[in-house]
Amino acid sequence: MTGAGATAGAGAVATGGAALLLLVAGSAAVAGAARRTGISAALLLVTVGLAVSYIPGVPGYRLDPHLVLPFVLPPLLHTEALDSSYLGLRANLRPVALLSVGYVLFATALIGTAAYLLIPGLPLAAALVLGAVVAPSDAVAATAIARRVGLPARMVTILQGESLLNDATAITAYRVALAAAVGTSIGWLHGIGDFLRAAVGGVGVGLVLMVPLHWLRIRLTRLREPLLQNTLSLLIPFVAYAAAERAGASGVLAVVVVGLYLGHHSFQVDFATRLQEAAVWKMVAFILESAVFALIGLQLRVVVKGLGHHSLPQAAGYALVLLTVLILSRFVWTFPATYLPRRLFRRVREADPAPTWTTPFVISWAGMRGVVSLAVAFSIPLTTQSGGQFPSRDLLLFLAFSCVIGTLVLQGFTLPAVVRRLDLPQRDLRRETLIEAQAQSEASQAAEERLERRLTEPGNALPSPLADRLRTVLERRRNAVWERLGGVSEVTGESADATYRRLAQEMIGAEREVFVRLRDERRIDDEMLRTLLRRLDLEEAAAERPEP
Incomplete structure (x- = not known):
């Protein structure tokens, strides 16, 4: 590379690095503001991203599926899996499976058929590609909003379980439909075989990896190496995803299986590892979630520019119809899936009595779409196997974007009001x-x-x-x-436990001030200060009770 070329390359890297830092810093600031105002961070980030995308001078951010799927999705899924309940998912396996597998396939077929009938000249295979893209609900938005609005624990478990597993179903269905659309498939029967192979293979890879990975964690625990333990923890989702994808299986399912197993056995590692691991994964999830939802909003300019020969009013009309079908499809599936098994099978009816209509209604309304749908949409190839252009690719991107934004804004903003209006039983x-x-x-x-x-x-x-x-x-x-x-104190409104913790923290704060003063007076050195402060930090952590 010549000197001028090297300088230009370095400048491009610097520009890209500055854009990335701007994205992370800006999205973190917006997410922090959302926490202070009580607004859902995901919704505020998307809204701000939409507005910022048209500000002059803002870099043109573009979702790269080659980065999002292997590098962003695995850690987000791993974090959710670690915080999930294996026993809770097992107890709710039927509703979770009906939503994460049954509904995704149903929505893929319904949206694909609707797009095929609605858009002139769109092949059925390409329409089914769109259906698979928008079928899965988001792994982050639904459960985050569900917890914030105080949904019953079982409902949160079902939504979380669905969002953990439905990406695998959707991505596999997408690959089958895409093979047919680009002309590399040898038939739908072969596609179904690929689907089953990916699903079973993903679970199998997860089962193979989970025991040795847990053994390695325990081994590092015995060696008293929490830093190495947490380094391993950061690598685990990427290893599981890459191994499964390399074997032609579902990387998503492999990550989820490993994460559920490790989370279920987390009590077997030492306290230092658990404390550090929780802090590390909270930070990773916060940064990735913030950046991802900001990126969704920032795609507006990119997607509208790419509409090509389709007019914006025409594309918006298609999007409105498909968004309506997408939202209604969840109601059409969820209500029969809730009541039909109980009506057909006495064992199901006796073991799990039918809920009121409000439960399937809220689960239906909580079906927001997210970054996986957009990332998969951007991975649609430009050309088919024969060398021709992929049918209406620009329009499919716009429709996928519209469905994601529409569900996030419409359903996300109104879900708290819907929950309050229906007067669901609270925790x-x-x-x-x-x-x-x-x-x-x-x-x-x-x-x-x-x-x-x-x-x-x-x-x-x-x-x-x-x-x-x-x-x-x-x-x-x-x-x-x-x-x-x-009871609580008539003066402060605190329980005795809260008063105890507050006074304990004040005492620790007083000790901390003295230690710092002694350091500043050169009566103790910085190394001793860090030792004393760490001891106080552990005592303060023990005195602090996390909110329920």
């Missing part, structure tokens, strides 16, 4: 606290019995003050949850 926080208190009481009793037994052994003799301190700490943990069930 029984008092009952949850009572269950927590009973569990803590049983655990404390077992710990107390072990403590007294160990203290009688010669090798465990302790001075009375230290033994009493252990008993006091144990008693504090036993009583803390029960105190939350009690």
Whole structure:
């Protein structure tokens, strides 16, 4: 490369790096503002992205499916899987499977047929490509909004389980439809075989990887290497995804299977690893989610520019019809899927009585689409196997974008109001606290019995003050949850537990100020300061109770 060429290349890299930093910083700032205002971060980011996309001088961001699918989707799915409940998903396997597999295939066929009948000259295979693109609900938006509006725990589990698994169904269906559209498929029967192979293979790769990966985590735990442990944790979703894709299977399913297994067995790693891992994945998820939803909004200018010979009013008319079909398709599927199995099978009816109509209604309305749909849409090739242009590719991109934005804005903004209007049963926080208190009481009793037994052994003799301190700490943990069930102070409105934690934090803050002053006076050095502050940080973390 010549000197001028090298300079130009370096300038392009610098420009790209600046654009990336601007995207991350801007999306993080908007997401932070959303947290302070109570607005859904996903919705605010999309809205701001839409507005910013037409500001002069804003870089032209473009979703690259070669980056989003292998590098953004795996960590987001892994984070969701780690926070999911394997037991909860197993208990709700029927509704989750009906939504994540049955509904996605139904929506693919329905949207594809509607697009084929609506748009003149659009081949059926290309229309089914669009159907597969917009069929899956988003893995982040639905569950984030569901938790924020306080949906019942089972409903959140179903939505989360659906969003974890439906991407695999949609991506596999997309590949089958795309093969037919570009002329590389040898028949729909072969496509169905590819679909089953990808699904079974993805689960199989996950099952093969999960045990050795967990063994390696445990091994690093025994070596007291939390930094290496967390480095491994960051690599796991990419390894699982790449291994499955390399084998021609579903990388999404492999990531989910591994994440569910590791999350279910997370108690077997040490506390330092768990604390660091939770902090690391929260940061990764926050950055990726913020950037992804901002990118969705920023695509408006790119997509409208690419409409080509299709007029904007004509394309908008198609988009409105398909958005309506997409929203209604979820109602058409969810209500029969909720009540028909109970009507046909007595075992299902007896084990799981039918809910009121509000449950399938809210699940239907919570079907927002997201970045996976757009990333897959942008991966539609420019040409077919014969060398001709892919049929109406520019229009398909616009329609996919319109469906994503339409569901995020329309359903996302109105879901809290719908939940309030339907007066759904809220979480029984008092009952949850009572269950927590009973569990803590049983655990404390077992710990107390072990403590007294160990203290009688010669090798465990302790001075009375230290033994009493252990008993006091144990008693504090036993009583803390029960105190939350009690009354509150007439002066502060706090429970005794909240007052205790506030005063403990004030005491720790006073100690921290002294340590810093001693460092500034050169009476202790920075290394000792860090040691003392870490000790206080751990005590403050122990005193802090996370919000339910």
